[in-house]
Amino acid sequence: MQVTVKLFATFRNGRFKVTSQELTEGTGCRTIVLGLGLAEEQIGVVLVNGRHAVLDQLLHEGDTLALFPLVGGG
């Protein structure tokens, strides 16, 4: 299946803004996150097709995954 992955803020460093990945049907968000070298505790927002999702969520053909890092400073 084809999945679009969009990265934001620091997640783009050394990676990409948007890319298309060819994955096995039913791959989970967590697999993609870990495959990008990101740790779970760095994740702020996970959106699948514009809806808030958990990392356990499985992806399907044509899905778009968007990842924003956690921001908490003042």
Next chain:
Amino acid sequence: MLNLLEFLQKSSVDGLLPWSAQLDAVGRLSLSHAVVEEIALVSRLLPARYQRNRDMISVAEQLQLFRSRIAVIGCGGLGGYIIEELARLGIGQIVAVDPDKFEEHNLNRQLFSTPANLGRAKVAAALDRVNEVNPAVKLIPVRTFFRAANGRELLQGVTVAVDALDSISCRLELAETCAGMDIPMVHGAIGGWYGHVATQLPGDTTVQSIYRNWVEGKGIEKDLGNPAFTPAVVAGLQVAEVCKLVLGRGELLRRRKLSIDLLDMEMHEIPYHAPAEVIHFPTREIEQERAAG
């Protein structure tokens, strides 16, 4: 009192009360700047310091701002700019909460930090600055950590609470305290080139949703720190939200978070609707990308 009113009216030109007359009234009648400002506004006289706001904020609205009490939780990067802007806006009472002293590593961004202020309590420096900028504004300095345990006491009588904290667990405690007291909260967070803002009204759980994946520790700010401009940008957006909340005007950043990227100069709006609702994303910026092919 009649004499004061008469004096203020006589001193005003076109409904604008000059600073020199305010100062004169304070000196001659041994009144506080706050009392003189309130009587002027009640009598529909606008202190001339606000004259450039005149067409966007009416005298009646200026009185609403003056009669509001805003809590600023955290007086560091965000908090310094927020307090400065609230004071210039003419907010009557500002409760400033922070346990810390200024340290050298604050000098790159925290508005009230100066070499001379190193080692001084941040809330004490905030008090001096506000007295200097707008003596009609009363700043209540509270040198303590904000926690759920003292939250109710700190937010007593507050119109809006502004989240300028640097700890996610404290932010969540602030959100819970505001919810329990029916106080609107303006949330802002920063890290490096990035930041976000959201406004939460009683009954909303936006801040809790923003940090739903958080377990412990800090975000990207841990490694990136913060530069001079990111707190200024996010603080400005937060104060605009406070102004609108007090005046009941405009569209709030409610049930949505504005995510700001100053490096790629992008702003993304992330919706935080009720869970059952369909959330539309990509945002405007991405739609433009799409339109551009």
